Amino acid sequence: MSGRVTQGSDITANITEQCDVCIIGSGAGGGVLAAGLVERGLDVVMLEAGGYHTRRDFDLHEETAFPALYQGRGGRSTTDLAISILQGRAVGGSTTVNWTTCFRTPERILAHWEQHHGIEGLDPESLASHFEAIEARLNIGVWPEERANANNRKLLEGARALGWEASPLRRNVRGCMNSGFCGMGCPVDGKQGQHVTTIPDAIAGGMRLYSDVEVRHLVHNGSKVQEVHGVVMERGRDRDTAHTVTVRPKVVALCGGAINNPVLLLRSALNPNGRVGLRTFLHPVVSMAGIYEEQIDPYYGAPQSIGSHHFIDRGADKVGYFLEAAPMHPMLTASAAGVFASELRELLSQLPHISGLLALQVDGLLPGDEGGTTILRPDGRPGVEYPVRPALVESMRHSHRTLARLHLAAGAREVGSLHAAPIRVRTEADLAKLDAAPYGALEHAIFSAHQMGGCSMGPDPTTSVVGADHRHHAVHNLYIVDGSVLPTALGVNPSQTIYGLAHRARDFVAAAV
Amino acid sequence: MTTSRRRILQVGIGGSVLLAAGAVGLALQPGATNTPPSDLRVLDAKTWSILNAVAETMAPASGPSATTLDIASRVDRHLDRMHPADAQEVVLALGLLENGLVGLFFGGGFRPFTQSSQAQRTAVLEGWRDSRVATLRTAFKAIRGLVVTSYYSHEETYSLCGYPGPPDFGQQHAPAIQPRQTVSMPSPDAEEVPG
Numbered sequence: 001m002s003g004r005v006t007q008g009s010d011i012t013a014n015i016t017e018q019c020d021v022c023i024i025g026s027g028a029g030g031g032v033l034a035a036g037l038v039e040r041g042l043d044v045v046m047l048e049a050g051g052y053h054t055r056r057d058f059d060l061h062e063e064t065a066f067p068a069l070y071q072g073r074g075g076r077s078t079t080d081l082a083i084s085i086l087q088g089r090a091v092g093g094s095t096t097v098n099w100t101t102c103f104r105t106p107e108r109i110l111a112h113w114e115q116h117h118g119i120e121g122l123d124p125e126s127l128a129s130h131f132e133a134i135e136a137r138l139n140i141g142v143w144p145e146e147r148a149n150a151n152n153r154k155l156l157e158g159a160r161a162l163g164w165e166a167s168p169l170r171r172n173v174r175g176c177m178n179s180g181f182c183g184m185g186c187p188v189d190g191k192q193g194q195h196v197t198t199i200p201d202a203i204a205g206g207m208r209l210y211s212d213v214e215v216r217h218l219v220h221n222g223s224k225v226q227e228v229h230g231v232v233m234e235r236g237r238d239r240d241t242a243h244t245v246t247v248r249p250k251v252v253a254l255c256g257g258a259i260n261n262p263v264l265l266l267r268s269a270l271n272p273n274g275r276v277g278l279r280t281f282l283h284p285v286v287s288m289a290g291i292y293e294e295q296i297d298p299y300y301g302a303p304q305s306i307g308s309h310h311f312i313d314r315g316a317d318k319v320g321y322f323l324e325a326a327p328m329h330p331m332l333t334a335s336a337a338g339v340f341a342s343e344l345r346e347l348l349s350q351l352p353h354i355s356g357l358l359a360l361q362v363d364g365l366l367p368g369d370e371g372g373t374t375i376l377r378p379d380g381r382p383g384v385e386y387p388v389r390p391a392l393v394e395s396m397r398h399s400h401r402t403l404a405r406l407h408l409a410a411g412a413r414e415v416g417s418l419h420a421a422p423i424r425v426r427t428e429a430d431l432a433k434l435d436a437a438p439y440g441a442l443e444h445a446i447f448s449a450h451q452m453g454g455c456s457m458g459p460d461p462t463t464s465v466v467g468a469d470h471r472h473h474a475v476h477n478l479y480i481v482d483g484s485v486l487p488t489a490l491g492v493n494p495s496q497t498i499y500g501l502a503h504r505a506r507d508f509v510a511a512a513v
Numbered sequence: 514m515t516t517s518r519r520r521i522l523q524v525g526i527g528g529s530v531l532l533a534a535g536a537v538g539l540a541l542q543p544g545a546t547n548t549p550p551s552d553l554r555v556l557d558a559k560t561w562s563i564l565n566a567v568a569e570t571m572a573p574a575s576g577p578s579a580t581t582l583d584i585a586s587r588v589d590r591h592l593d594r595m596h597p598a599d600a601q602e603v604v605l606a607l608g609l610l611e612n613g614l615v616g617l618f619f620g621g622g623f624r625p626f627t628q629s630s631q632a633q634r635t636a637v638l639e640g641w642r643d644s645r646v647a648t649l650r651t652a653f654k655a656i657r658g659l660v661v662t663s664y665y666s667h668e669e670t671y672s673l674c675g676y677p678g679p680p681d682f683g684q685q686h687a688p689a690i691q692p693r694q695t696v697s698m699p700s701p702d703a704e705e706v707p708g
């Protein structure tokens with residue numbers, strides 16, 4: 001039993017595998033789980049729909065990176081196209097392209113889960129050892145304030161001037177060269193994504209990894225998964241090849257992430273209580289661009305290094321949000337802006353002087369906030385329906401005001417929104433224009449880099465998909481171990497929560513073999 | 514290339530009626546002004562011309578023209594990477610744009626898009642962008658996304674953005690994964706380099 005990487009292009013005939021555990025998906029959840037299971041002496045096969053890319057492939061051009069490394073060739077979105085969904089599709093999953101910000105799960109979120117979702121055993125004390133182990137393996141530590149780029153520094157300066165809380169973020173990096181290209185794959189393996197950490201660990205310990213293999217179907221009898229059916233995909237094109245990979249495992253660990261997991265379960269007719277796909281959360285992001293006299297170079301330097309949770313709790317009836325920065329390369333900036341032709345050229349010509357700050361809306365915490373729904377489309381692929389409800393419209397309006405004030409306090413000469421007709425703010429007096437502007441779906445750019453939920457965790461088999469031990473309520477050899485089990489959004493970037501949960505889930509999954 | 518370009522017209526009855534109009538647009542006589550290349554993958558000569566006209570309208574007046582950068586063919590190559598069903602929706606949306614009758618009802622003139630002046634084309638696109646018909650706003654977002662991401666991801670336009678491009682980290686010299694590689698990926702302990 002030797003570890004091995006088999007890429008789609010190596011596969012010239014149908015393959016059948018037997019193993020203890022078949023892990024579907026190689027991202028934050030799948031990677032950490034895989035390393036832990038191999039460590040326990042289990043025989044693991046991992047199937048990943050995306051390609052196995054190494055730093056050699058990362059040419060740091062958006063044109064190459066987005067089609068190669070993201071879901072939908074970079075074009076995933078809600079069905080109405082109102083929310084652009086950035087989600088990874090590669091060995092390492094979203095951790096190969098993420099921006100490295102790491103937070104332990106906030107205590108108030110764990111308390112909310114216990115109180116409102118009945119989840120027991122997830123508290124800061126019992127998670128601490130898991131977080132510590134992950135922090136050690138992925139070298140998570142504070143990125144020193146003096147290494148923050150000008151883009152992030154604007155967030156800090158603005159917040160300080162206004163007396164708002166803001167502080168340096170923790171990052172999972174080792175030997176980061178502060179390049180700014182995390183979203184296109186780290187060229188120096190400084191980012192400790194799963195593709196350079198837990199996945200190589202697991203392969204060294206005997207795991208067989210198949211890349212370019214998308215799982216289409218789980219064959220089951222209602223209480224047990226018997227077979228996992230995958231199709232080998234062409235690299236770089238959304239087309240099937242003629243070959244398949246079939247795995248007959250003792251236990252299946254589904255780690256494909258939000259949106260992808262629910263749709264696989266729906267395709268496999270595994271939705272006994274009708275809960276699959278419900279409560280899909282996105283941390284919907286709105287942004288404003290500040291234009292400064294000085295050079296910002298928002299495309300260089302660690303993308304996220306300063307954050308503020310000053311507006312995270314806005315009262316019991318309001319959606320809270322947190323503030324971070326975004327790397328601004330030409331294509332992503334062009335796509336986020338609402339304008340075109342000369343107006344877009346005019347905006348982009350100022351790119352070196354632009355700071356892009358974000359407000360991430362925390363969905364799923366208010367009573368009645370069910371977020372969105374992941375659906376199975378007739379052609380077998382996922383759709384995400386996400387109504388932007390009034391509470392979210394209110395928080396987006398409030399966020400715009402906050403972002404504009406931050407930029408002004410940090411010295412911006414102009415702040416622009418991402419409406420089709422951008423709202424321009426030059427002084428505090430202009431803030432009223434923002435209050436009068438329209439907010440919501442297709443009114444301005446909205447993004448998501450954090451997809452959560454759709455296979456909610458909870459004790460009640462009628463209202464959730466998996467238990468607190470990650471086991472499917474009806475199918476006893478099926479575990480779901482990734483961001484899709486989160487019962488609400490987190491109010492912090494999700495990767496470390498998922499690493500921690502996966503680390504905790506190792507023993508549950510191993511015990512089921 | 515990125516975001517905002519999928520599943521553009523899956524919005525119920527209104528959408529299907531409009532899609533039918535898109536098919537009519539594609540049946541009209543071509544109003545092509547530029548010669549499409551012969552190696553198209555998803556688009557045909559007609560839809561290439563429509564897309565080329567959109568790209569000409571969405572590219573800035575100052576800067577390399579969309580025809581010079583052959584944005585329509587770049588988008589064609591991208592459509593080829595996408596799932597065929599998604600690419601097909603883009604094709605139908607282009608047909609919709611060409612259909613002058615739709616233009617008449619939704620913000621433009623009655624001339625086919627390819628035969629309209631630049632100002633008329635801008636008016637049609639803005640009409641879609643600001644339309645009360647959700648399908649048209651969505652279709653606008655999809656087409657805009659494809660065209661501007663294709664234009665601004667082209668290295669020739671980096672200088673328009675004052676963007677010096679990515680530095681060279683020498684990563685292209687790193688070892689490749691061997692077929693059926695049996696050892697783990699190296700995880701180099703890179704030296705901390707102050708940024």
Ligand SMILES: Cc1cc2nc3c(=O)[nH]c(=O)nc-3n(C[C@H](O)[C@H](O)[C@H](O)COP(=O)(O)OP(=O)(O)OC[C@H]3O[C@@H](n4cnc5c(N)ncnc54)[C@H](O)[C@@H]3O)c2cc1C
Nearest residue numbers: 025027028029049093094099100101215256257483493495
């Ligand atoms: C651009 C970007 C920036 C981000 N920045 C941050 C950040 O700074 N900090 C942070 O905490 N989080 C960040 N995130 C989010 C974070 O990376 C994700 O929330 C996290 O990786 C999700 O983990 P996961 O295991 O649920 O799924 P993923 O890590 O996305 O992994 C799922 C994998 O499963 C594969 N898969 C899915 N379905 C199948 C199938 N049927 N068959 C085979 N394979 C399948 C997918 O291709 C994918 O590779 C960012 C995300 C993006 C996209």
Ligand code: SF4
Nearest residue numbers: 176177179180182186
């Ligand atoms: S900022 Fe650091 S971690 Fe991110 S890509 Fe550059 S070197 Fe890698």
